[in-house]
Amino acid sequence: xxxxxxxxxxxxxxxxxxxxxxxxxxxxxxxxxxxxxxxxxxxxxxxxxxxxxxxxxxxxxxxxxxxxxxxxxxxxxxxxxxxxxxxxxxxxxxxxxxxxxxxxxxxxxxxxxxxxxxxxxxxxxxxxxxxxxxxxxxxxxxxxxxxxxxxxxxxxxxxxxxxxxxxxxxxxxxxxxxxxxxxxxxxxxxxxxxxxxxxxxxxxxxxxxxxxxxxxxxxxxxxxxxxxxxxxxxxxxxxxxxxxxxxxxxxxxxxxxxxxxxxxxxxxxxxxxxxxxxxxxxxxxxxxx
Amino acid sequence: xxxxxxxxxxxxxxxxxxxxxxxxxxxxxxxxxxxxxxxxxxxxxxxxxxxxxxxxxxxxxxxxxxxxxxxxxxxxxxxxxxxxxxxxxxxxxxxxxxxxxxxxxxxxxxxxxxxxxxxxxxxxxxxxxxxxxxxxxxxxxxxxxxxxxxxxxxxxxxxxxxxxxxxxxxxxxxxxxxxxxxxxxxxxxxxxxxxxxxxxxxxxxxxxxxxxxxxxxxxxxxxxxxxxxxxxxxxxxxxxxxxxxxxxxxxxxxxxxxxxxxxxxxxxxxxxxxxxxxxxxxxxxxxxxxxxxxxxxxxxxxxxxxxxxxxxxxxxxxxxxxxxxxxxxxxxxxxxxxxxxxxxxxxxxxxxxxxxxxxxxxxxxxxxxxxxxxxxxxxxxxxxxxxxxxxxxxxxxxxxxxxxxxx
Amino acid sequence: xxxxxxxxxxxxxxxxxxxxxxxxxxxxxxxxxxxxxxxxxxxxxxxxxxxxxxxxxxxxxxxxxxxxxxxxxxxxxxxxxxxxxxxxxxxxxxxxxxxxxxxxxxxxxxxxxxxxxxxxxxxxxxxxxxxxxxxxxxxxxxxxxxxxxxxxxxxxxxxxxxxxxxxxxxxxxxxxxxxxxxxxxxxxxxxxxxxxxxxxxxxxxxxxxxxxxxxxxxxxxxxxxxxxxxxxxxxxxxxxxxxxxxxxxxxxxxxxxxxxxxxxxxxxxxxxxxxxxxxxxxxxxxxxxxxxxx
Numbered sequence: 001x002x003x004x005x006x007x008x009x010x011x012x013x014x015x016x017x018x019x020x021x022x023x024x025x026x027x028x029x030x031x032x033x034x035x036x037x038x039x040x041x042x043x044x045x046x047x048x049x050x051x052x053x054x055x056x057x058x059x060x061x062x063x064x065x066x067x068x069x070x071x072x073x074x075x076x077x078x079x080x081x082x083x084x085x086x087x088x089x090x091x092x093x094x095x096x097x098x099x100x101x102x103x104x105x106x107x108x109x110x111x112x113x114x115x116x117x118x119x120x121x122x123x124x125x126x127x128x129x130x131x132x133x134x135x136x137x138x139x140x141x142x143x144x145x146x147x148x149x150x151x152x153x154x155x156x157x158x159x160x161x162x163x164x165x166x167x168x169x170x171x172x173x174x175x176x177x178x179x180x181x182x183x184x185x186x187x188x189x190x191x192x193x194x195x196x197x198x199x200x201x202x203x204x205x206x207x208x209x210x211x212x213x214x215x216x217x218x219x220x221x222x223x224x225x226x227x228x229x230x231x232x233x234x235x236x237x238x239x240x241x242x243x244x245x246x247x248x249x250x251x252x253x254x255x256x257x258x259x260x261x262x263x264x265x266x267x268x269x270x271x272x273x274x275x276x277x278x279x280x281x282x283x284x285x286x287x288x289x
Numbered sequence: 290x291x292x293x294x295x296x297x298x299x300x301x302x303x304x305x306x307x308x309x310x311x312x313x314x315x316x317x318x319x320x321x322x323x324x325x326x327x328x329x330x331x332x333x334x335x336x337x338x339x340x341x342x343x344x345x346x347x348x349x350x351x352x353x354x355x356x357x358x359x360x361x362x363x364x365x366x367x368x369x370x371x372x373x374x375x376x377x378x379x380x381x382x383x384x385x386x387x388x389x390x391x392x393x394x395x396x397x398x399x400x401x402x403x404x405x406x407x408x409x410x411x412x413x414x415x416x417x418x419x420x421x422x423x424x425x426x427x428x429x430x431x432x433x434x435x436x437x438x439x440x441x442x443x444x445x446x447x448x449x450x451x452x453x454x455x456x457x458x459x460x461x462x463x464x465x466x467x468x469x470x471x472x473x474x475x476x477x478x479x480x481x482x483x484x485x486x487x488x489x490x491x492x493x494x495x496x497x498x499x500x501x502x503x504x505x506x507x508x509x510x511x512x513x514x515x516x517x518x519x520x521x522x523x524x525x526x527x528x529x530x531x532x533x534x535x536x537x538x539x540x541x542x543x544x545x546x547x548x549x550x551x552x553x554x555x556x557x558x559x560x561x562x563x564x565x566x567x568x569x570x571x572x573x574x575x576x577x578x579x580x581x582x583x584x585x586x587x588x589x590x591x592x593x594x595x596x597x598x599x600x601x602x603x604x605x606x607x608x609x610x611x612x613x614x615x616x617x618x619x620x621x622x623x624x625x626x627x628x629x630x631x632x633x634x635x636x637x638x639x640x641x642x643x644x645x646x647x648x649x650x651x652x653x654x655x656x657x658x659x660x661x662x663x664x665x666x667x668x669x670x671x672x673x674x675x676x677x678x679x680x681x682x683x684x685x686x687x688x689x690x691x692x693x694x695x696x
Numbered sequence: 697x698x699x700x701x702x703x704x705x706x707x708x709x710x711x712x713x714x715x716x717x718x719x720x721x722x723x724x725x726x727x728x729x730x731x732x733x734x735x736x737x738x739x740x741x742x743x744x745x746x747x748x749x750x751x752x753x754x755x756x757x758x759x760x761x762x763x764x765x766x767x768x769x770x771x772x773x774x775x776x777x778x779x780x781x782x783x784x785x786x787x788x789x790x791x792x793x794x795x796x797x798x799x800x801x802x803x804x805x806x807x808x809x810x811x812x813x814x815x816x817x818x819x820x821x822x823x824x825x826x827x828x829x830x831x832x833x834x835x836x837x838x839x840x841x842x843x844x845x846x847x848x849x850x851x852x853x854x855x856x857x858x859x860x861x862x863x864x865x866x867x868x869x870x871x872x873x874x875x876x877x878x879x880x881x882x883x884x885x886x887x888x889x890x891x892x893x894x895x896x897x898x899x900x901x902x903x904x905x906x907x908x909x910x911x912x913x914x915x916x917x918x919x920x921x922x923x924x925x926x927x928x929x930x931x932x933x934x935x936x937x938x939x940x941x942x943x944x945x946x947x948x949x950x951x952x953x954x955x956x957x958x959x960x961x962x963x964x965x966x967x968x969x970x971x972x973x974x975x976x977x978x979x980x981x982x983x984x985x986x987x988x989x990x
Contacts, residue, residue, distance in 0.1 A: 034781065086981040094977070095784055096918075096984055099970075099973060100977065103969055108967060110960075110963040115333070115337040115338060116338070119557040122559070134538060208533075208536075210525050210528050210529050210532075212525055218500060253506075253509075258500075259468060260796060261497075262793075263792075263793050273782060384700045388703075389700050409813075429812065468799050473807065
């Protein structure tokens with residue numbers, strides 16, 4: 001029982017990291033209707049940027065925030081320079097392109113930073129014990145920042161004018177266009193938000209991880225499982241999905257070798273597609289496109 | 290030019306003395322050419338950090354060998370290929386080395402997967418292969434000759450860890466093992482050694498590379514209440530495990546092979562997590578003359594043990610060529626054990642060894658990575674391991690050594 | 697030089713077989729498969745284990761193709777209407793799942809240690825000196841047979857339907873054929889080709905381990921097929937040659953690029969592959985979308 005609770009806590013930490021890129025993935029999908037395979041590499045780039053900034057003396061919060069902004073700019077640049085040009089040809093060209101971008105980002109980082117491992121210049125701290133459960137101070141920060149970012153994101157989307165414009169465009173582009181919403185501007189903002197989410201996720205992840213060029217690749221499958229489970233295009237779905245996948249991955253290690261964590265993500269993905277392809281909170285899309 | 294003429298004469302004399310089958314004319318023509326030797330090391334993938342250093346050691350050693358006149362008075366010319374820590378790339382690389390560059394030996398294959406994929410090709414083409422792979426199953430292929438390993442077999446390594454753990458008075462042990470071939474055979478031998486010595490082996494946890502954390506894996510080890518835990522992996526995952534274990538409140542003793550721990554790791558994980566970590570280093574004959582000569586080549590950073598082995602591999606190949614009087618894979622395979630010892634006059638480098646050989650003496654190369662005496666399969670027959678420890682954020686040699694031989 | 701050239705021909709022919717499979721899936725019907733390496737792995741392990749158990753190659757190699765094809769039926773069943781965005785992640789995830797299972801379940805194929813000393817077809821039949829050439833001939837023959845079978849399929853009435861599926865799903869439905877069934881058949885055949893390729897691959901290397909089957913390989917094959925623009929089988933083979941040149945040619949490039957270390961060269965090689973993919977999408981988006989320009 002204690003063990004279940006302890007692993008639930010670990011699951012929460014994993015979920016807080018998965019929720020950010022999964023939200024980013026689902027945002028773009030909801031608006032532009034293609035999956036961005038480069039999303040996990042944006043997380044990796046964010047981790048490198050945050051570590052690089054912190055190591056040269058930028059305070060940690062600024063380093064993580066800076067990573068968010070820089071990756072936001074990178075994501076917007078990628079959309080404007082590449083994805084936007086092929087958007088109108090349906091989901092396949094941008095999808096394939098995002099795989100190319102995934103390769104380029106991963107290896108560009110390897111080209112610049114080499115294979116050597118890097119980490120924040122921070123002391124490693126012993127865990128806190130609360131009610132018999134262990135949690136590291138950095139893990140608390142990870143969960144806290146992630147929750148704040150997600151809440152702020154939801155508020156922006158629900159309350160502000162640009163948030164409403166994003167939702168309107170995602171719901172029905174024609175109507176949105178007719179009511180004077182600038183669809184290109186909406187796309188730019190969504191891509192920027194995507195980059196912020198991914199970049200901050202990378203910075204947070206680096207709090208407990210040794211940073212390497214391959215760290216993005218290992219997130220790809222769980223992030224997709226989360227987004228599909230929640231329903232591609234549904235932000236609250238991404239949260240629920242992240243909790244389920246995070247918990248399932250951690251709990252699975254009580255029964256299975258931990259090396260099967262990614263397999264668990266895949267099984268969840270396959271199961272949800274079999275049972276309810278539109279995801280838990282997604283809306284079924286009649287034409288399949 | 291004077292030495293040149295001499296060397297031609299030497300070769301001609303050798304040919305005249307009855308080199309079976311070889312035409313004196315060809316030997317004469319060949320004498321002018323450099324001897325092609327292949328280097329197949331990983332520059333990318335898991336072996337990336339090691340391969341680059343191995344190349345540096347080999348290139349430096351060859352400069353010295355050539356400056357000393359080279360084997361049979363001929364220069365050694367290196368051809369370098371990246372194995373990418375990938376069996377397929379290694380096979381393409383070795384095909385190019387053998388077929389395009391006509392190398393007589395391929396040195397440096399590092400990962401067990403590479404060595405296993407490349408060995409049959411080397412054997413078929415009668416090219417000597419020198420490897421730093423530890424996986425026990427390579428021995429199955431070595432029975433056909435031509436393949437030599439300067440790395441102690443992983444089974445030696447595992448036994449050495451067991452000896453250390455038992456010697457430290459530990460009763461309960463466990464192991465964390467990366468999913469790579471070397472870790473598998475090392476941990477199996479560790480377990481066998483612990484159980485044979487009356488200790489308990491409580492838990493064996495395998496883990497995947499490049500995971501964001503190893504909390505669950507570490508947790509299982511913590512729950513096993515092991516006092517001593519062997520971590521068999523590479524540097525990034527070992528670093529992550531040390532961090533996660535510290536954060537999980539683990540207070541037991543970690544052991545790790547020396548090649549997975551460097552100053553880099555210590556800098557990245559910080560003071561606490563690595564403190565007290567014990568490492569066994571293979572392939573470092575600390576304080577020996579050959580090792581000093583090797584260190585002088587390598588510059589400031591403490592090199593990985595594979596670099597010292599690569600240094601020894603090229604020395605052995607050069608000496609074997611000199612001893613054989615002809616530069617071919619078959620000849621090197623024939624004379625390898627004549628220069629590696631254990632019988633003969635101890636030498637620590639090509640220049641010294643070649644002089645003795647020309648005087649007609651039998652030599653015993655004592656290298657930078659150890660004495661290197663090959664058994665009938667081409668494996669080193671004794672593993673010497675030095676014990677090091679992390680104290681106050683620095684790697685300190687304890688001066689203790691553990692010797693393992695399976696016979 | 698000859699031996700090296702033979703090795704390159706062998707690898708290229710093997711990759712071309714796998715690429716032909718993907719071309720049938722993507723080029724003919726617009727199905728995105730990012731997990732071709734998973735089917736290669738299934739085929740490779742099937743024939744490796746059969747051959748080690750003493751089964752003859754005339755049985756083991758076709759069995760490899762059959763096993764890969766059969767396993768792909770699972771994915772067809774899982775993916776709703778074989779929608780491209782879902783199929784992309786399902787196939788990618790599937791190939792990772794296969795690799796993980798092979799890595800963890802040591803009873804199948806030795807786990808990370810893999811299996812060594814695999815038997816080879818035609819060993820003992822041809823003299824050792826001519827063996828590599830014979831093996832290259834075998835792979836080229838496998839390529840020719842795969843190409844012939846696939847071009848028969850695409851030229852037959854079924855092929856016209858497949859193309860119709862790709863262009864527009866409504867027309868063939870009106871004709872009353874089950875579109876999904878056609879797509880599924882193309883998918884299974886394409887996976888079988890990957891299984892064949894995987895089998896030829898490991899018996900050439902004589903060694904098999906899960907590390908050989910990473911997602912990178914799927915992307916190499918994808919780029920080969922996309923470079924050919926879909927459709928023609930001959931052009932797909934050419935696409936495989938182009939990718940082989942990019943991957944292997946950089947081996948020779950390093951002598952001309954001083955100041956770049958090995959890690960950077962390898963990174964550069966993969967960046968070129970990624971850039972090729974991006975460039976193809978920018979250059980011919982309508983071909984990548986498998987439909988006429990809007």
